[in-house]
Amino acid sequence: MGDHVVVISTGVSSNEAAPAARGAGADRRIRRTRTAIRNALLELCVEREFSALTVEDVLERADIARATFYAHYRSKEDVLVDLAHELASDRADRIAQHEAKHPEGFTGDPVRIVFEHAQAHRDVYLVILQGAGDGRALREFFDQTSRQAETLFRARSEHAGVEPRVPLPLVARAWAGEVIGTLVWWLSEDTGLPADEVAALLSDLSVRGRRWASGSSED
Amino acid sequence: MGDHVVVISTGVSSNEAAPAARGAGADRRIRRTRTAIRNALLELCVEREFSALTVEDVLERADIARATFYAHYRSKEDVLVDLAHELASDRADRIAQHEAKHPEGFTGDPVRIVFEHAQAHRDVYLVILQGAGDGRALREFFDQTSRQAETLFRARSEHAGVEPRVPLPLVARAWAGEVIGTLVWWLSEDTGLPADEVAALLSDLSVRGRRWASGSSED
DNA sequence: ATGATTTCGAACTAGATGTTCGAAAGAGTA
DNA sequence: TACTCTTTCGAACATCTAGTTCGAAATCAT
DSSP states (O other), X not given: OOOOOOOOOOOSSSOOOTTOOOSSOSOHHHHHHHHHHHHHHHHHHHXXXXXXXXXXXXXXXXXXXXXXXXXXXXXXXXXXXXXXXXXXXXXXXXXXHHHHHSTTOOTTHHHHHHHHHHHHTHHHHHHXXXXXXXXXHHHHHHHHHHHHHHHHXXXXXXXXXXXXXXXXHHHHHHHHHHHHHHHHHHHHSOOSOOHHHHHHHHHHHHHHOGGGTSSOSOO | OOOOOOOOOOOSSSOOOTTOOOSXXXXXXXXXXXXXXXXXXXXXXXXXOGGGOOHHHHHHHHXXXXXXXXXXXXXXXHHHHHHHHHHHHHHHHHHHHHHHHSTTOOTTHHHHHHHHHHHHTHHHHHHHHTTOTTSHHHHHHHHHHHHHHHHHHHHHHHHHTOOOSSOHHHHHXXXXXXXXXXXXXXXXXXXXXXXXXXXXXXXXXXXXXXXXXSSOSOO
């Protein structure tokens, strides 16, 4: 039959599954189109609420044909998810990069990097962390964050040769929640706290526990 | 001019603002209609994704006229927000009730109550905590949670006469994130852990810190 | 240059949203 | 019970948006 759906190859190699080809290896037109769409969506998110945006708004802003959009994304929510992935992996790169330079350095550094990263990309973070769209973007961002944390915790736990008393998946989820909950607060209410200070406070709270921090001896 | 918008009074007394009259004091028809709508939405959420639902689906399931729906809610997202408020205040009631019965009792109890409450209302929690809708429901649920926590922490801090070293708004947000992050993990992945055990683990982690829990001495 | 791939544009279907209004049903009160 | 006030109904309606289709034109990689 006459299928004519314009399925874009986007592929670097032959066997490319769902991950949607976030490489620079793709056709220049593809790169241009996708960044145009992402940028347009971001601009619009700053101006109005995400839920008040239509695909048409994005088309107009990105100066892109309707058919072209649907050749790359299924919906505006998809674009947001894409942005979330980009954000999470970029952040992971920076952390890994830092750890490579400073092996066995201060282990509170990752948290600081997280907050600095959020500050540098404030707009995107705000949209995603507030759960815009159907919540998929936030959900996946949270998942990636906690998975990365779990890997890190596991490595350290094994390195220290200590059996964790609290299951690591739980520790990781709790930590991710802590960080993201604090982040959204810090980004929304514009308190004067600089990134490294919030990070230090949260690290302290997280490592040493609330017992010493809030004046209560129990929960 | 001929405005005919059917603005429902819903009011108990004269001066009723935004809070939308969650009382039992309203007209029986209003009560019936709203719970029908809320129940219908919940049923449908269990069957398909929230984002795949239309207002028409809700109308059909609730057996309600279109105009009636819009006399009460502006959108399906509004209904979800309503549910979130209901949930948060019901939970707060239970905690307050417990604290009244057990003054100065084990202060880890609130966390346990939170998890038991989530277990009892698993379906609603899952929908809301996953950020369905435009994220407003989750956002407001998170806000209420952290505000309640802040109040509690402040009371305890003052009672103990200790100046908190970490700002309480931060502590409260971090705690709320911790709890909600753990909650969504616990509800989604059906690990065999009973409510009181997760609660105990999280309480421990939260009060004593990760230092003693994961085998790492730092962050 | 050439063959392959992407983009364009314009049209079109299908379906959901949100509003309108008079008439009917139901609630609350005496 | 009878009376008034409020809510619900139903059916219609205009409007908008999503998502798809296709041939032609543009752009890419080599």
